[in-house]
Amino acid sequence: MATSYSIQELMRMIASAAGSIADTTSDKEGQQFMQALLTAPRIYVAGAGRSGLIAKAFAMRLMHIGMESYVVGETITPAMQNGDLLVVFSGSGETHSITDICKTAKAVGGALSH
DSSP: OOOOOOHHHHHHHHHHHHHHHHHTSOHHHHHHHHHHHHHOSSEEEEEOHHHHHHHHHHHHHHHHTTOOEEETTOTTOOOOOTTOEEEEEOSSSOOHHHHHHHHHHHHTTOEEEO
């Protein structure tokens, strides 16, 4: 039988996980990522499985704040061009479909962020 947690316990677990990730991210990396987002003509996101769901949510939030964002693989996504940014979401960093997308983005002159 599955363990039952209260809403408060689940929120604390999520906050703890987010805090652990924040502890491993440098200010320099964060600033570089923000600069890449702010200067890219178009932002593409990619991910598989649960990471793909988060990527789609991220693209939607970017669109809500006025940025031009697209999800790789959707039927209405335009071709990536030189100078566009690809943001990749991957738990393992080794998903073949995602690494192939990264190689293609680099081949057309796109920038990568993860």
